[in-house]
Amino acid sequence: SQQGEEDPQALSIQEGENATMNCSYKTSINNLQWYRQNSGRGLVHLILIRSNEREKHSGRLRVTLDTSKKSSSLLITASRAADTASYFCATAAYGGATNKLIFGTGTLLAVQP
């Protein structure tokens, strides 16, 4: 399977704490994206990091990418109860015109108020 792995599978923290999720993938990539999904809903795009980038910030989100280790991390700072959701990384491979995404297994984040 080409699917990436994420860890932890589940994470429970208190409001105000930081949450870190990790993603590992198997093939060479063009970019890596992080998505959020509330239970039973569609996906919301959070951030995209290209293969030639090492770190990117967006609000309370910080994403790192290490292409030598084929891994990425998503850090959510000062978490809120509303951040409770599943988080998925997705990789877009080099080559091909369609840029299909391969999703990781996901991390279920629960932020306790």
Place this chain on the structure above:
Amino acid sequence: GAVVSQHPSRVICKSGTSVKIECRSLDFQATTMFWYRQFPKKSLMLMATSNEGSKATYEQGVEKDKFLINHASLTLSTLTVTSAHPEDSSFYICSAKDFSRTDTQYFGPGTRLTVL
């Protein structure tokens, strides 16, 4: 941001019937749309890539005669689950690639299919 809609959001059908799910890009043109399937508490699995005006490209293990995909216009792709069975019950999500922006896909809200 760009909006992708899916219809219906939820459908319950009897075993043996066919169900059509629509995916529309509301404010942009999408030459490429993708169909995913998601089982409870699992990740998204790409089923097929739908290209406007041509045949869909199916991922390994996905039956093209079971899951018919039509992408007749730049704003609409349909997925038809033919002769549905209980094991086809799942959450189906589409995404659309913005023709004018190379890396961006926008996801629909999903369709919950339950086959009795």
